[in-house]
Amino acid sequence: MELNLLHFYPDLMSLYGSYANLSVLARTLETMGNTVTITYVEPGDEADILGADFLFMGAGTEKRQKFALADFVRHGDEVKKAAQDGTPMLFCGTAMELLGKTILDESEKEYSGIGLGDFTAKQQVRRIVEDVYGHTKLFDAPMVGFINKSSILTGVETPLLTSMNLGFGNEAEGGAEGFLYQNVIGSHLTGPILAKNPRLLETVIAAIYAKRGAQCPEIPKDQWAEQGYAVTARELKARCK
Amino acid sequence: MRVFLAILACKLLRFVGKLVGKGSSLPGKYALKICPDILKRVELPAHIIAVTGSNGKTSTVEMIAAILRAEGKRVVYNEEGSNQIEGVTTLVLNNATFGGKVKADVLLIESDERYAARSFKFFHPTHFVITNLYRDQMTRNGHPESVYDAILPAIHPETELLLNADDPLTSCFAKGQEKVKWFGLDKCSISVSEPTGVYHDGAHCPVCGAAMDYAYVHYNHIGAYLCPKCGHGKHQTDYTATAVDLENGTLTLDGAYTISLAFRSIYNVYNILAAYAVCRECGIDGSIAQQVISNYVLKNGRMQTFRLGGHHGTLLTSKHENSIAYDTNLRYIASTKTECTVLLIVDAVSRKYFTSETSWLWDIDFEQLNADHVKRIVLSGQYCADLAQRFSFTQIPQEKWEVIPEIPAAAESIKAAGNEEVYVVTCFSDRDKLLALTEKEG
Numbered sequence: 071m072e073l074n075l076l077h078f079y080p081d082l083m084s085l086y087g088s089y090a091n092l093s094v095l096a097r098t099l100e101t102m103g104n105t106v107t108i109t110y111v112e113p114g115d116e117a118d119i120l121g122a123d124f125l126f127m128g129a130g131t132e133k134r135q136k137f138a139l140a141d142f143v144r145h146g147d148e149v150k151k152a153a154q155d156g157t158p159m160l161f162c163g164t165a166m167e168l169l170g171k172t173i174l175d176e177s178e179k180e181y182s183g184i185g186l187g188d189f190t191a192k193q194q195v196r197r198i199v200e201d202v203y204g205h206t207k208l209f210d211a212p213m214v215g216f217i218n219k220s221s222i223l224t225g226v227e228t229p230l231l232t233s234m235n236l237g238f239g240n241e242a243e244g245g246a247e248g249f250l251y252q253n254v255i256g257s258h259l260t261g262p263i264l265a266k267n268p269r270l271l272e273t274v275i276a277a278i279y280a281k282r283g284a285q286c287p288e289i290p291k292d293q294w295a296e297q298g299y300a301v302t303a304r305e306l307k308a309r310c311k
Numbered sequence: 312m313r314v315f316l317a318i319l320a321c322k323l324l325r326f327v328g329k330l331v332g333k334g335s336s337l338p339g340k341y342a343l344k345i346c347p348d349i350l351k352r353v354e355l356p357a358h359i360i361a362v363t364g365s366n367g368k369t370s371t372v373e374m375i376a377a378i379l380r381a382e383g384k385r386v387v388y389n390e391e392g393s394n395q396i397e398g399v400t401t402l403v404l405n406n407a408t409f410g411g412k413v414k415a416d417v418l419l420i421e422s423d424e425r426y427a428a429r430s431f432k433f434f435h436p437t438h439f440v441i442t443n444l445y446r447d448q449m450t451r452n453g454h455p456e457s458v459y460d461a462i463l464p465a466i467h468p469e470t471e472l473l474l475n476a477d478d479p480l481t482s483c484f485a486k487g488q489e490k491v492k493w494f495g496l497d498k499c500s501i502s503v504s505e506p507t508g509v510y511h512d513g514a515h516c517p518v519c520g521a522a523m524d525y526a527y528v529h530y531n532h533i534g535a536y537l538c539p540k541c542g543h544g545k546h547q548t549d550y551t552a553t554a555v556d557l558e559n560g561t562l563t564l565d566g567a568y569t570i571s572l573a574f575r576s577i578y579n580v581y582n583i584l585a586a587y588a589v590c591r592e593c594g595i596d597g598s599i600a601q602q603v604i605s606n607y608v609l610k611n612g613r614m615q616t617f618r619l620g621g622h623h624g625t626l627l628t629s630k631h632e633n634s635i636a637y638d639t640n641l642r643y644i645a646s647t648k649t650e651c652t653v654l655l656i657v658d659a660v661s662r663k664y665f666t667s668e669t670s671w672l673w674d675i676d677f678e679q680l681n682a683d684h685v686k687r688i689v690l691s692g693q694y695c696a697d698l699a700q701r702f703s704f705t706q707i708p709q710e711k712w713e714v715i716p717e718i719p720a721a722a723e724s725i726k727a728a729g730n731e732e733v734y735v736v737t738c739f740s741d742r743d744k745l746l747a748l749t750e751k752e753g
Contacts, residue, residue, distance in 0.1 A: 081510070081511045081514035081515060082514070082515050082520070084510045084511070084512075085446075085449070085454055086449060086670040086671075086673075086674075087509075087510075087670040087671065087672070087673025087674050089509075089510070089673070090670075090673040090701075090704070093704050094704075097704070112522070113520075113522075131454045131455075131456040131457070132456070132457075133456055133517075133520075134456075134515065134520065136520075137515065137520030140520075195460075197453045197457060199450055199451060199453070201665075201666055201667055201668065214667065215668075216450060216666065216667070216668040216670065218449060218450065218453060218454075220453070220457070260449075260668070260670050261670025261673065262670055262673055265673070265700060266669075266670075292700065292703070294696045294697075294699040294700035294703060295696075295700050297696035297699075298669075298694070298696035298697040298699075298700050300696075301667075301693060301694065301696060301697075302667040302669075302697075305667050305693075306667055309665065
């Protein structure tokens with residue numbers, strides 16, 4: 071297949087090695103025989119959202135998130151339509167907050183998100199930084215990662231992680247984390263969440279094939295990703311209470 | 312009375328602490344309990360110099376002290392690197408009379424960037440050097456802009472700032488501040504036209520978010536930038552590195568003072584420039600700085616040499632979670648041009664706390680090791696699979712790199728054959744695991 075992946079604001083929203091999500095996704099899809107094109111979308115650019123196979127935005131600082139939001143709202147209706155149609159998407163860190171209803175910054179100033187989800191992000195001065203070991207309904211394997219955020223999210227009804235043994239979720243220690251709607255994934259797990267969690271990468275690839283109405287062949291496993299995941303899962307599990 | 316007691320407690324605890332080898336922050340902690348505003352009640356020297364920023368604090372402070380002492384100034388500074396308020400308190404009280412007068416001409420403080428506001432609640436520096444703000448220990452610091460927000464309240468209106476003009480984010484501290492002096496590096500032999508590195512934190516203006524233009528870049532996003540929308544740009548410099556030749560190891564300051572570099576790294580250039588700038592502001596003659604800094608070998612150097620079998624080795628200590636510092640070490644290896652083996656170790660991510668966070672590996676420009684003279688790369692330590700996954704996304708030929716998880720086995724494999732140079736890049740927490748397996752040079 072010829073697959074088109076959209077990468078929103080690659081420099082503006084680039085914290086914590088976020089770009090690696092697209093690197094592992096594109097390479098795996100290519101290994102499976104597809105031709106993959108990554109299109110970068112900068113502020114002011116037009117984007118073929120409804121024609122895309124995958125939408126991605128990485129994490130940015132709270133200030134840069136507002137710069138991104140100012141442009142991203144132009145695409146809001148099309149992103150929502152694509153999401154309803156089952157287009158797979160990944161929004162990392164502060165990018166996830168753009169999908170919600172509102173963002174309140176630390177001075178209580180309110181910004182409107184695109185409203186795909188009915189949630190609010192309240193940003194605070196104190197940062198929440200912790201390793202994460204949690205569970206999703208998407209697959210059996212635990213999810214691993216790290217959270218580095220300043221926001222409390224309220225109103226998420228369909229989270230990515232339903233519980234956590236380690237880490238602060240949307241609004242509580244050990245509580246639900248992230249956002250899941252159709253094939254849209256949002257999470258405050260920092261950086262290359264797909265590189266660090268091979269099962270989540272497989273979920274995204276299966277969704278890309280499903281959206282195309284194509285049969286998903288066996289997904290090749292990356293030995294280093296599998297080993298890296300195993301070490302991190304082992305180390306984090308040992309830290310769980 | 313409380314001042315006296317706090318000073319007494321601090322001095323006693325420091326004395327006992329030194330005997331039993333304890334750290335230098337505990338005495339200050341107790342003194343602060345006895346008298347919370349002790350730092351306001353003591354009589355401080357006329358010059359108080361503070362240095363903060365992501366990289367280069369320790370080296371810059373050490374060189375400032377060396378220059379000032381050469382001029383005969385009495386300098387007290389936190390040589391042990393306890394750079395939060397407790398450590399600063401220990402430093403101040405330990406060098407004070409029981410009457411509360413600090414016995415020095417200059418109080419020199421390396422200040423932790425996140426806790427500077429706490430340290431300077433009761434007094435403020437006369438000169439405040441801010442070296443740079445990079446992605447650094449993101450698991451602790453969040454991101455560079457959150458560090459910026461943390462430093463901002465530490466800046467007193469009467470303090471004179473010495474800012475790195477080449478760093479777009481650090482330059483923002485000048486806004487609304489009356490007394491600012493700038494240091495920076497002119498376009499020179501090392502300058503390139505485009506930003507380098509895996510990510511580009513200078514692509515967008517930190518003030519307004521618009522796409523930013525660069526006339527030249529010294530490394531990563533450090534150089535001459537200008538925002539076409541709001542005008543935020545590199546400020547004219549008061550203290551300038553006018554020529555740099557890393558190949559021959561020379562640096563010229565303000566067109567007048569040429570210095571021989573003991574360590575030929577761009578980092579060393581910026582640290583020297585910052586030290587020179589603040590010393591000049593304190594009235595020191597440029598030629599004194601030149602004499603002291605020429606061929607100056609840092610006491611706390613992060614470069615150590617060793618022997619491993621037939622190999623001469625160099626260990627480049629790097630904070631793991633600091634991609635720009637790591638990039639600088641890789642650039643140094645790339646610049647050597649002599650045949651070498653490189654050993655990269657990620658065993659513990661941090662020396663201070665547990666974490667399994669390895670996203671920072673994706674921010675490092677390992678592509679720099681894709682050079683003919685780099686013959687072999689060995690990846691080792693507990694997180695070697697994460698390293699290998701990252702390497703599998705570089706253009707470095709797969710036959711050049713290999714994974715040997717156990718550090719002793721990795722060292723043994725290198726020791727077994729050959730006599731090429733060996734470079735080891737790792738962090739403070741892991742370096743002794745390697746050094747224990749090597750022989751001292753000489």
